[in-house]
Amino acid sequence: MTQLTDRPATENASTPTPTTAQGVDVVALGQLLLGTWAEARRHSRELVARPEFRRVEGLSMADHRARVLGQLGMLVDDGSVHRAFPSSVGGSEDHGGNVAGFEELVIADPSLQIKSGVQWGLFGAAVMHLGTEYHHSEFLPGIMALETPGVFAMTETGHGSDVASIGTTATYDVDAQEFVIHTPFRAAWKDYLGNAALHGRAAVVFAQLITLGVNHGVHAFFVPIRDASGAFLPGVGGEDDGLKGGLNGIDNGRLHFSGVRVPRANLLNRYGDVAENGGYSSSIDSPGRRFFTMIGTLVQGRVSLDGAAVVASKLALTIAITYGSERRQFTGSSTVEEEVILDYQRHQRRLLPRLATTYAMSFAHEKLLAKFDGVFSGLHDTDADRQDLETLAAALKPLSTWSALDIIQESREACGGAGFLAENRLTSLRADLDVYVTFEGDNNVLLQLVAKRLLTDYSRKFAGANAGALAQYVADQVGQAAINRSGLRRLGQTVADFGSTARSVGYVRDSDSQRQLLTDRVQTMVAEVAGRLKGASKLGTREAAELFNRNQNELIEAARAHAELLQWEAFTEALESVRDAGTRTVLTWLRDLFGLGLIEKNAAWYLIHGRLSSQRALAITAYIDERLLPRLRANALDLVAAFEFTPEHLLAPIALGAERARQDEARAYYDELRASGVKPIDEKTLKVRKPAL
Amino acid sequence: MTQLTDRPATENASTPTPTTAQGVDVVALGQLLLGTWAEARRHSRELVARPEFRRVEGLSMADHRARVLGQLGMLVDDGSVHRAFPSSVGGSEDHGGNVAGFEELVIADPSLQIKSGVQWGLFGAAVMHLGTEYHHSEFLPGIMALETPGVFAMTETGHGSDVASIGTTATYDVDAQEFVIHTPFRAAWKDYLGNAALHGRAAVVFAQLITLGVNHGVHAFFVPIRDASGAFLPGVGGEDDGLKGGLNGIDNGRLHFSGVRVPRANLLNRYGDVAENGGYSSSIDSPGRRFFTMIGTLVQGRVSLDGAAVVASKLALTIAITYGSERRQFTGSSTVEEEVILDYQRHQRRLLPRLATTYAMSFAHEKLLAKFDGVFSGLHDTDADRQDLETLAAALKPLSTWSALDIIQESREACGGAGFLAENRLTSLRADLDVYVTFEGDNNVLLQLVAKRLLTDYSRKFAGANAGALAQYVADQVGQAAINRSGLRRLGQTVADFGSTARSVGYVRDSDSQRQLLTDRVQTMVAEVAGRLKGASKLGTREAAELFNRNQNELIEAARAHAELLQWEAFTEALESVRDAGTRTVLTWLRDLFGLGLIEKNAAWYLIHGRLSSQRALAITAYIDERLLPRLRANALDLVAAFEFTPEHLLAPIALGAERARQDEARAYYDELRASGVKPIDEKTLKVRKPAL
Structure with missing residues (x-):
């Protein structure tokens, strides 16, 4: 339950509340924000406070790239890049701490964060998760020590979001017991790859695995690309992506392959293998599930x-x-x-x-x-x-x-x-952050994936189920209590509280009401779209695709609403762990500002669906403007001090x-x-x- | 009236319309878009198509600055920078054509547009509009020919939005018949000034004019700042603003003055003058109105x-x-x-x-x-x-x-x-465009100015007036017909069209309904805030300021709504001039998308205020998704082809x-x-x- 220590019964929204700081326990709040892996975060923050890690504005692209490569070397010296890797190669298998530590590098320079991510989080992690023991012992030590700067060669110029359709092929040659990596046309060039333009010595190349005349779909291969002098190996070519809108400390580039041969053992074979005789085997029967399992490890x-x-x-x-x-x-x-x-x-x-x-x-x-x-x-x-x-x-x-x-x-x-x-x-x-909305999954495409998951879960559970079960389903998604229908009816009422902003907002600002409203919106949006898509399975391919497309925007909005609810639940759960009264009061206001802000943003939806009365929608805005903002303004410096920069x-x-x-x-x-x-x-x-x- | 040639009476929003291109007359539409000063725009476009005007990505700041300075020289050679200036100095006094021509320079490089704007649109225009004949003949030829690259020295580090409060002083010395330009403290340094870091030889400096012990407020002075070698003149100092988030082809910098003396005649004296004996005179009696008149010329x-x-x-x-x-x-x-x-x-x-x-x-x-x-x-x-x-x-x-x-x-x-x-x-x-929201008036501050004008006009006209007059007032603001109250009631109805999207949207999508809804929102928002501010004049300074501040956000939103209505009216007026049926149909869809999009964005407001029924709000979204988007998608390439790039x-x-x-x-x-x-x-x-x- 939300604690609202400062709310007198006679509160009237038309006179401002005294707005003094509430005495936030900044140190405790800072600890809460740094979270489970606070130590790894603090270690990174100490590191990037050093002048040699600072971004120097105005460097040429060449100098910036060189500087960031040097910083990667310093990370190796610091020993902090080993956290995630297997103990068999000297790592400490600390996955959460590893990611937490890397995230903080963005403070110094996002190029440093992303180039580290390419080397150890993508290139290294692909060898770790898609490879097996041979690959670990053979390749990981060089990757961890930055002796083998590497490229994660998945995306092609022609296929970014739809990785399953990439054009690069890896065809098994039984006689030579080698894979032949080949780029059949320009659109199949690997593109936008960090470390590809200059520093990469090897690459994990994703390609259609073809053996004995059968295409087994996308698999990953370890492919050396440059010799010790930095020159491309025979059959490998590439281009520099040149200047970008940001992240110019990373040498993004393109790669293409003309019949490049690698040993059979260079297939990262955790989820699919090819025997000497060319026979394909996999622990995962379905090619689709196999593909998503491989991608999922990344x-x-x-x-x-x-x-x-x-x-x-x-x-x-x-x-x-x-x-x-x-x-x-x-x-x-x-x-x-x-x-x-x-x-x-x-x-x-x-x-x-x-x-x-x-x-x-x-x-x-x-x-x-x-x-x-x-x-x-x-x-x-x-x-x-x-x-x-x-x-x-x-x-x-x-x-x-x-x-x-x-x-x-x-x-x-x-x-x-x-x-x-x-x-x-x-x-x-x-x-620098601009492209974060595009890489590692375009934001719109990712939200569509979430929406499809919501639809799948919905259709699995509600082939004829009642509304109570549906409510439970969405509640399950966020790990919280079910929708209270009578509570929603109460929120939608128009009459009783007319004329009093304080009374109007009183009904909607507690945690339970916010949860009801946010959860109900997700549930209803998913159910509405599911209803409209109901006949899709009986339609032809084209008609089904058109029906889906006509609901695409709303589907994506439903996924967004779902994600916002997850954020709200996480915030609410966190503030419930706060013991200090002043801190808890201020954090509750801040959570209310987040929750009521979401409801205000989507007020039209709530009004149209009868979940909020006009009076209450207006009261929410007045409450934000006249109560929450002044109160939080008085505590704003404490709230940023807790970020501990x-x-x-x-x-x-x-x-x-x-x-x-x-x-x-x-x-x-x-x-x-x-x-x-x-x-x-x-x-x-x-x-x-x-x-x- | 809007023409909706394609709308069959039985149209049903749940089946998509055939979406073929309508045969837009791209050439005629292109001419319409280029507008009254098409010739000046075309001339600039020819110019910037030349390779020497292109932006070269990845230049160092120094090289970019030099390149853009060179491009300014080419503009002088082309003769196109003279358009706005007085015929007395060889200009052609074509103000609209001048601005139109400069706007198109953004195609080549926004730095080119802005540096040109600094030289001829701010520095030159200040001499032209705030100076008199002496200044025109003495200074404009050098400015026009770029022999005197110049600085528009208004903003200070401490005062950007509130120019009236700048700290720089220009104190008249009767004995010497000179003004003494002085920077009293660091916050009064002139800052963010294009041409100040490197290229500027002179500046129009805005300073508090003090003569005979009286401060007459901000006036502009022509002040040489560098000698022919590029060194600062005695008493002048400055700093480079260094790298910026964009526009790095412009050498922004800071200037400060320590007792720098300029002749009395260097006061740009169109709106205020100082006689030899130090007596101040002005054609504008009120210091406030004089200040805003001077600023207004810019x-x-x-x-x-x-x-x-x-x-x-x-x-x-x-x-x-x-x-x-x-x-x-x-x-x-x-x-x-x-x-x-x-x-x-x-x-x-x-x-x-x-x-x-x-x-x-x-x-x-x-x-x-x-x-x-x-x-x-x-x-x-x-x-x-x-x-x-x-x-x-x-x-x-x-x-x-x-x-x-x-x-x-x-x-x-x-x-x-x-x-x-x-x-x-x-x-x-x-x-590069990032800072366009900040300079020449921060966007939030500008909208607040607009809101104050709306409030002033409102209070002037409606001390006790009726709603009809109010409607006429807002309609006057956009030069269109008055609000039709019965029309609005019709739009707000909830019952008759329930169940039919096509019928629901039919009531709201014509021009008149869009205008009603958009105009009514501005009118109502202004009236609501005006009502809340009613007692302000009787309050003390602090209380009045607090009351105003509590309504600031909504005021700014009212100004935004007003501006959106102006855009909508301009679009509607333009499409009514289109004779070609196909073009007119497509442009009407596009205008509808703009207008209905505004209504959709503000649907909560319309619902709360009873201007739209839930059914109709939903119908607008469905109409956008299922009708307008597919129709316009089919014509999208024509619509961008008309931009004539x-x-x-x-x-x-x-x-x-x-x-x-x-x-x-x-x-x-x-x-x-x-x-x-x-x-x-x-x-x-x-x-x-x-x-x-």
Whole structure:
């Protein structure tokens, strides 16, 4: 249950509440935010506080690439890149800690985070998860030590989202006992690959495995691509992708193969193998399930993008909220002193809901990371666990990466011209994070995957089931209690509370009501689309595809609603663990701002579906504007302090007191001028005017 | 009246309409879009198609700055920068054509557009509009010829939005007959100034004019800052702003002044002068009105940003819609051929409403430019005209610049990884346009200005007036007919059309209904806030400021609604001028998508206020998804072709057939493979499976 310690029974929304800080326990909150793998995060943060890890703005692409490669070497020296790998090769099999540690690298430079991710999280992880013992002992030590910088060669120019349709082939030659890797046309060039333009010495190449005249679908092969001098090996070619919109510390490029031969043993054969005689075997009978199982082992990329988006959002908001608390512009309530811009309602509307979203993203990521660790540690590693993990990652990564772009951009704009200077970091952070919404699964495609999962689960469970079961189903998805129908009816009422904002909002702002409204929306949206798709299985391919396509947008919106609910549940669960009363009060306001913000954003849906009365919809907006924003504004600096960034992490001058120092100097100048008696008189205060020209 | 030639009486939203192209007259539409100053636009487009004007991605900041300076020289050689200037100095006093021509420079490189704008649109225009004949003959020739690259030194580190409070002083020294320009503290340094870091030889410096012990407020002074060698003159200092988030072809920097003396004649004295004896005179009695009159002459910057945002949006959408029409991914309605991604509903939802917004922005900008030209040509130059112009610019510039960022970003994401490559232009276009939402008036601050104007007009006219007069007032604001109350009641009804989407939407999709709904929302929002602010004049300064602040967010939203209505009216007016039936049909769909899209976005407001029934709100969404999107998708390529960009403008390989060529090659390969009989069999099509491992 939500605790609302500050709410007097006679509260009236038309007079503002006193807005003083509530005494947040910043240290405890910081610990809660850093989560289960706080130690790994703190270790990374200490590392990236060192000057040699800092991003240097304005480097040429070549220099930036070289610098980041050097930083990868320092990570090896630090020993922190071994965490995830098998103990057989000196790793510590700590999957959660490994990802947590890598996520924090975004503080220094997103190129560092992503290039590390390419080397150890994609290239290395593919060898680890898709290969077997031979590959581990043969390849992992060189990968871990960065002696073999590598490429994760999955995406092709022609196929990004639809990996199953890639064109590269790996044809088994029985006589030579070799695979022949081949690129049949330009669209099948591997593309956008980190480490491909310059540094990669080998690649894990995804290709259609063909043996004895049968195509067994996409499999991964370990393929050396450059010699020790950096020259392409025979049959291998490529191109530099050149300058990108961001992440220019990574040498993305293209690769193509003309009859390149690798030994049979270079097939990463955990899920499918070819015998000497060319016979194919797999532990997974269905080619489709086999493909998704292989791809699923690489979920780590999505997980870490979700986490990095959280870290970047925290960084941006710390800068913007610090600046907003010091910058002044326009006099309003005084003729002398200018207003602090975060005291303007609009500025609060711009930054504080995004702060609430960042907290929700952070707590939701922590749950994702725990799920990830459970699967890969083997502690909770059933098929269902893996599917849940993949769905959770596919749900959260789109929301957090889109939100990160929105949050960084609003932070940039909220800092005005100063925000546009590279030294204040917001513009490069945004440019670098841009492609996070595209790689490791395009956000729209991922949400469609989530939607399909919601539909599948729905149709499995509700072939003729009643509404109660359906409610339980959506509740199961988020691990919480079922929908209360009478509660919803209560929320939709129009009459009793007419005329009193406080009473109207009183009915909708507690945890249970927020949960009811958010859960019901997901459930109803899924059920509505499922109803419309009902006849699809009886239609022809074209007609079924058209029917599905006509519902695509709403399906994706249903997936988004589902993911938002997951974020809300994670936030609610986290705040229920908080013991300190002041902290809990403030976090409850922040969670309310997140939850009521979602309901406000989708108010039309709630109104149309009779889940909210007009009066209550209006009351929610008034409650946000007149209660939550002022209360949270008073605690905003504590809420960003809990992100625990040091000056060495922030670096932005406007977040480190530059603005306050300038204002103090200006104030002292005017004070002195007034005291001196020689201050010029303002023309507008003169009583007698001269005649005009 | 809207013409809906294709709408059969029995239309049913659950079956899709045939979606064939309607035969848009692309040439005529192109002419309509280029508008009154088509010739100036075409001239600029010819110019920037030349290789020497192209942006070169990846240049160092120093090289980019030098290149853009060189391009400014080429503009001088071309003679096209003289358009706006007085005939007395060889100009042609063509204000509309001048701005139109400059706007198109954004095609080549936004740095080129903005640096030109700094030199001729701000620095030069300040001398022209704030100076008098002496300044014109003395300074303009050098400015026009780029012999005097110059700085528009208004903004200070401490004051951007609130220019009236800048700290720089210009104190008249009677004995020397000079002004002493002085920077009293760090926050008063001039900042973010184009041409200040390197190229500027002189500056128009805005400073508090102090003479005989009286501060007459902000005035502009012509101040030389560097000698012929590029060294600062005595008393002048500065800093380079360094790397920025974009626009790095411009040398932004800071300036400060320590007792720098300029002759009395260097005061740009059109609106305020100081006699030899120090006596101050002005044609404008009120210091406040004088300040806003001076600032108002510089509205050109806002106008041209609005126009450049339109051009950039057209460029981005041309790239994304071309690519979306060629790129294929996933099979759906066929087992062989993949779907064109623009055939996916979600992709249409992402791009087509933004295409509609771009058209609305384009037509609205044309009206702004005509208003601008009317004022500055002297044809329509009353105080009211100037105020209307300023309000219109303040309303449209925020919407178009924010939309441009949104449109370019969605275009980037819609092109996936290819969109992230610098060669495809979307990322740098977005990075450069970023600060358009901040400079020449922060968007939030501008919308607040618009809102205050709405409130002022409202309170002037409706001290006790009735609702009919109020309706007329808002209608006057957009130059259209009054609200029809009975029409609104009809739109809000819930009963009669229940169960039929086609009938529901039939009531709301015609021009009159759209206008009613959009106009009524502005009117009601303004009236609601005005009602809440009613007692403000009786409150103390602090309480009044607090009351205003509690309504700030809604006020700004009212201004946005007003600006959206202006865009909608401009679009509607433009399409009514179209004679070709096919073009008119398609443009009407596009206008409907814009108008209904606005209503859909604000559906909660319409529902809460009883202006729309739930049934009709749902019908609008269904009509967009199932009717408008497929119809417009079929005409999308025509609609971007009408933007008239040539390959030399687009430059992005993905907009010039690269994707199509790759797909043709891949298709030919697979066709040949199938024909050859040696295509491997897919494992999943095999009937008999081998036993698992």
